[in-house]
Every structure is written in C-alpha cells, then in structure tokens.
Amino acid sequence: MPDRRTLESAVALACRAPSLHNSQPWRWVLGAHALTLYSDNDRILPATDPSGRQMVLSCGTALDHLRTALAAQRWSSAIERMPRSPDRQCLATLRFRRLDESSDTEPSDTGARLAAAIARRRTERLPMAAPPExxxxxxxxxxxxxxxxxxxxxxxxxxxxxxxxxxxxxxxxxxxxxxxxxxxxxxxxxxxxxxxxxxxxxxxxxxxxxxxxxxxxxxxxxxxxxxxxxxxxxxxxxxxxxxxxxxxxxxxxxxxxxxxxxxxxxxxxxxxxxxxxxxxxxxxxxxxxxxxxxxxxxxVRTPPGPETPTPRRPLSEVLFREHPESDSR
Ligand SMILES: Cc1cc2nc3c(=O)[nH]c(=O)nc-3n(C[C@H](O)[C@H](O)[C@H](O)COP(=O)(O)O)c2cc1C
Missing domain, CATH: 3.40.109.10 (NADH Oxidase)
Structure with a gap:
C-alpha cells in the first residue's frame, strides 16, 4: 500500500472531482490492503436525481481522479467495480502496485500532466470561444x-x-x-x-x-x-x-x-x-x-476568469479507516 501521506494527498485530489451541484457524494474507506469507494446516499438529490444515477456518476469521476493522482506517484491501481458486497453503496475496491523504477510502465509525462490538471480544472459556465485544433x-x-x-x-x-x-x-x-x-x-x-x-x-x-x-x-x-x-x-x-x-x-x-x-x-x-x-x-x-x-x-474561456477553486469538504468527512486503532503509520 502507498504510505498514509501519499494516500491522503491522492484522496484529497480525487475529491477535487466534479459532482452534481458539488454534492461530493463519496466516502472512502482505507483498509489494510485496499481502499474502497462508497457512495454517500445522504447526499443524493431526490428531486433532480431520483435514481442516484448522477450520484454514482459523480463517484466515478472521483474514482478516475484517484487513479490519475496515484499513477503520477508511481502507483498503479487495480480496480474492482461493483464488488460483491452486502453494502449497495460499495462502488469500487482499489488495490495498488508500486511501479518499478526501471519498468517500462513508469508514469509518462502525460500522466503527470493529467494529475496536475486536477487542481486547475474548473466548471466554466460563461460563453466560450471555439476550441482550436x-x-x-x-x-x-x-x-x-x-x-x-x-x-x-x-x-x-x-x-x-x-x-x-x-x-x-x-x-x-x-x-x-x-x-x-x-x-x-x-x-x-x-x-x-x-x-x-x-x-x-x-x-x-x-x-x-x-x-x-x-x-x-x-x-x-x-x-x-x-x-x-x-x-x-x-x-x-x-x-x-x-x-x-x-x-x-x-x-x-x-x-x-x-x-x-x-x-x-x-x-x-x-x-x-x-x-x-x-x-x-x-x-x-x-x-x-x-x-x-x-x-x-x-x-476557450476569454479572458481567463477567477482561479479560485470551488470548495470541498475536509478530508476528515470523506476518508475513514477500517481499523482506526491499528493504524499508527
Ligand atoms: C454528474 C454531474 C452533473 C453535473 N451537472 C451540471 C450541470 O447540469 N450544470 C453545471 O453547470 N454544472 C454541472 N456539473 C458541475 C458541478 O456543478 C461542479 O463540478 C461542481 O459545482 C464543482 O465545481 P468544479 O467542477 O468547478 O470543481 C455537474 C457535475 C457532475 C459530475
């Protein structure tokens, strides 16, 4: 497993993911060998999204953000989607493998650039100019x-x-x-x-x-x-x-x-x-x-607008430990 600091910073970046009305309907649980993503059904928007489709979709964006953030730190993620679980809110389990320094699967420039894009991305609602190329x-x-x-x-x-x-x-x-x-x-x-x-x-x-x-x-x-x-x-x-x-x-x-x-x-x-x-x-x-x-x-946004990011919930509200007492790392 990546160490605690690496995982916490990856989960924090994952939570920069977009979500319906910035509802952030996700919950991460860190176990000894895996990280599990759950939807947070208290954050469903019943009048807008009665089936929870956009809630699960929002969790999918966070899942890909997490994979991207860890790939840039030289960790590959094996993702089991919709794992067998008594908890219907359980959406994915991730297990990690360290990429070997010498392996030809080391993160590309593109991987690092995509991870860097997480912090820069914003939802832009004003009129835009046409995209070039x-x-x-x-x-x-x-x-x-x-x-x-x-x-x-x-x-x-x-x-x-x-x-x-x-x-x-x-x-x-x-x-x-x-x-x-x-x-x-x-x-x-x-x-x-x-x-x-x-x-x-x-x-x-x-x-x-x-x-x-x-x-x-x-x-x-x-x-x-x-x-x-x-x-x-x-x-x-x-x-x-x-x-x-x-x-x-x-x-x-x-x-x-x-x-x-x-x-x-x-x-x-x-x-x-x-x-x-x-x-x-x-x-x-x-x-x-x-x-x-x-x-x-x-x-293309013209001219560049304010760079202030839309806020997110603190990590303590979205990341939990399976066995908090046994984790002293
Ligand atoms: C499933 C989903 C549906 C969304 N629907 C809309 C929408 O209809 N209109 C809109 O302006 N933004 C929409 N958004 C963007 C969110 O409002 C935005 O991600 C959130 O406010 C956080 O802001 P940020 O993306 O700038 O970080 C949606 C995002 C997701 C993931």
Missing part, C-alpha cells in the same frame, strides 16, 4: 471515453439551435417544479460552504448560455457575457443504463475533462437534458445508439 482533440477524447467504457459523440453546429430550444423548454418545465427548485436553491448560489455551487461561479443575469442548466443568477461575468457561446458540445453515452455504466461513465467524464484541461480548454458538465426521458430521446436522436448520460461544453 478540435478534430484531433475530439479523436483523442473519443479514445479516452471508449477506454473507460463509454461512448463520446460531437454534436454538430447545425444541431445547436434545436439543442438550445430543448434546453429552454426543459428549463421552463423545471422552473415549474417546486421540489426541483427548492433543491436547486438549497445547493446553489450561497457563500463559500464546503459544498454546493457558490454564486461566484454562476453566471450573472444575462450571461447564461442557453444549452446550460438554469441556475439562480450569480456573480460570474466576462467579456463574452451575453455573447453567443461557441463551445464545442460533446455527449457521453453508455450502451446500457445500469449502475456499472454510470460509474464507468463518470470515469470517462473525468478522463475527458482532465485531457481538455491539459490542453488548455475550459469545460462545463451539463446534465439537465439527461434528467427526463423526453430530452434523453431527443439527444439519442442526434447521435444514434446509446443511452445519453452527460453533455460537456469545451472551449
């Missing part, structure tokens, strides 16, 4: 998604107007749903709690992007506020819609976001259009097969 980037992102067990499609510019229309319609429906709204208001727009989405990261009135989820107006503005968004739009889908698909799709989401960050691109995860069968059917119509799970906007 997009065709070669998309090919790389598609390979990363396939490796993680998901499928990535680009949504064409000619579909954008229809996508914006559906987004506005869905936002209108959600505005009329009191349970959804009270959940949204509970989780978003407040000061710097260690969870939830701070107002500083939410678009000010008139700055929002049509394809985005509608949030209460915040304080974020930029030179592009109110302008048309030129971000590329990607859709992550899975073959089926089981908990394992959600977890793996979260891992794919993490891989795609970190690769974009590494290439200097801003990203935004968007999921309100995957929360009803109606809008999921619309998305499926754009890309063909597969179950739509997550949209991603990727582009």
């Amino acid at each position: 997009w065709p070669s980037t998309v090919t790389l992102l598609q390979e990363l998604a396939e490796d993680a067990g998901a499928h990535l499609d680009g949504i064409g510019e000619d579909e954008r107007a229809a996508l914006d229309d559906v987004s506005r319609r869905i936002s209108g429906e959600k505005r009329a749903d009191p349970a959804y709204l009270s959940e949204l208001n509970w989780w978003t727009g407040h000061a710097m709690f260690p969870e939830g989405v701070p107002a500083d990261t939410l678009p000010a009135a008139g700055s929002a992007v049509a394809v985005e989820r509608e949030f209460p107006p915040g304080r974020a503005t930029s030179e592009t506020s109110g302008e048309q968004d030129h971000a590329a739009i990607l859709l992550l889908s899975t073959a089926t819609d089981r908990r394992l698909d959600w977890l793996r799709c979260g891992e794919a989401l993490s891989a795609v976001l970190l690769a974009c960050t590494d290439r200097g691109l801003a990203t935004c995860t968007v999921t309100h259009l995957t929360e009803s069968e109606d809008s999921r059917a619309f998305l499926r119509g754009l890309t063909g097969d597969g179950v739509p799970q997550v949209l991603i906007r990727a582009g």
